[in-house]
Amino acid sequence: MATADATALSSPRHGAVRRGLGAIFTRPGFRPGLVLFSLPLLGILLGALVLAPAGMDGAIRLTAPSWAHPFGTDNLGRDLFAHVLRGGRVSLAIGIAVAVLSTAIGLVLGLLAGFIRVVDAVLMRIMDGIMAIPGILLAIALMSVAGAGLVNVIVAITIADVPRVVRLVRAMVLSLREQTFVDAARIAGNRTGRIVFRHLLPMTLGPLAVQATFICTSAIITEAYLSFIGAGTPPDMPSWGNIIAENRIYFRGAPWSVLIPGCFIAATVLGINLMGDALRDALDPRVAKAI
């Protein structure tokens, strides 16, 4: 058993993975990023296990942070500590859902556009059109007709983000398909489908993972913006954005009710961005030198 493990650990593939992880971990921004992201994440996870949803108590409206209420209370007398940690679940879920969906949809469309000329001509014109609309406005337009709701927010932000992934995948496929290893695979008798899935797809995954981290953070911010202007998640579903939206009229007397959820967004987004930068630099050391 021990011998089998030792063999597995010393296999070239395992070594490459370990070196890769090491390269990411030693990048300057990765560790601070991990810490920044872990703090709100731990809070959200522990909050989900331990804390009950914040109840309303008219007697303690808008009280400043104290030992009993570390983040203070909001206008309805809800404990902001429990409320913000609960809101984090929604914000983070939206970020992750948008990242996964837009990467998956963009990957499929990008592969199609890269390989089928007719699809490319039509699809890319549509993508150019969608990209010409600033993402937040596209989401605002969608939300204004679809109405507040978690699924609507995810769909609206995903539609705005898909073209960016399609462009990236298409560009990679177009350059990769001219490489000699693709010719070699073709000469060896592989079908197009196999070439795409066995040879091209794995090479696009690194840059896609980087893109996914940036989509995740921009989705968290876009959700906050949408909720802030009243076109995001419904008020009965707390997210960092709509907690800020609910409390902003009390900012003068209770700045913590806006700044604390705002800091949670900032820490999460900054953490993920730093890790995304480290991942990008580790995957492409040339970029690391330039930027």
Place this chain on the structure above:
Amino acid sequence: MAAFIVRRMLLTIPVMLVVATVVFLIMRLGASDPAAVLAGELATDAQIAAIRARYGFDAPILVQLVKWFGLLLQGDLGVSIYTQMPVTTLIGQRIGATLSLALYAMTIAVAIAVPLGTIAAWKAGSLIDRAVMVFAVSAYSFPVFLISYALILVFALDLGLFPVQGYKPLARGIGPWLEYLTLPALSLGLAYAALLARMTRASVLEMLRQDFVRTARAKGLRTFQVLVRHALRNAAVPIVTVIGLSLAALISGVVITETVFAIPGIGRLTVDGIFTRDYPVVQGVVLFFSFVYVFLNLAVDVIYALVDPRIRY
């Protein structure tokens, strides 16, 4: 050069057609029944039917699309349901505030980002460089409203240097205009500066490795001259491109900043349109901003070709 400019301008026509179609389809297909959305939750079936007939929602979708293109070509963005005024008039009334905010913010962003990015590139790897990069990645990660509220807390509520909210048009004098617009422009400008500083650093760093910079140094020029006259000047093209590409970020920032500071601009018009379910306004503003974005990118491309004689299309 003229041929390139004409070709580049012609290329924007299909993009704008697709933009208009996408916006149209979102607004028509996004809701199960646009007439019901317009009528509100308390409307009767008869009222909904009347709205459907009045706005032509009962016609086939292709007919509606062609009609909408016809109106757009005449510069007609529709009529607001809430105020019964043309959307173009509403935009016209508010464009001054939005333009003031955007230009002031961009000026602040360039004033912060270009020197910071250049110094960071010059001292690459140093503590200053790291500090600039930390600023860049942080300001980029912070939601605009967090920066806005932090600035309000310190400069308006604590120090009392600026008003908390509101707007005074330039016609009322430059003093009040600056007084009301400085905090909003600063919060928007800081986020934008983060993007620009990163790009300036990368472009200047690239230029500093070029032979002509070494030649300039070998001629005995002072560092300042090498940096500004040679490196920065040649790095200007990619920086201008980034200014164009990140205009989308500026536009979304405008919507949020106008909401925080209660500035009566186009962003605020959008938000009011969402609250009053005034969907011709939302549709008109989205289209307006998208066209502005397409045109500004066209302008950036043309400037790009004009300032850099090496670029041949």
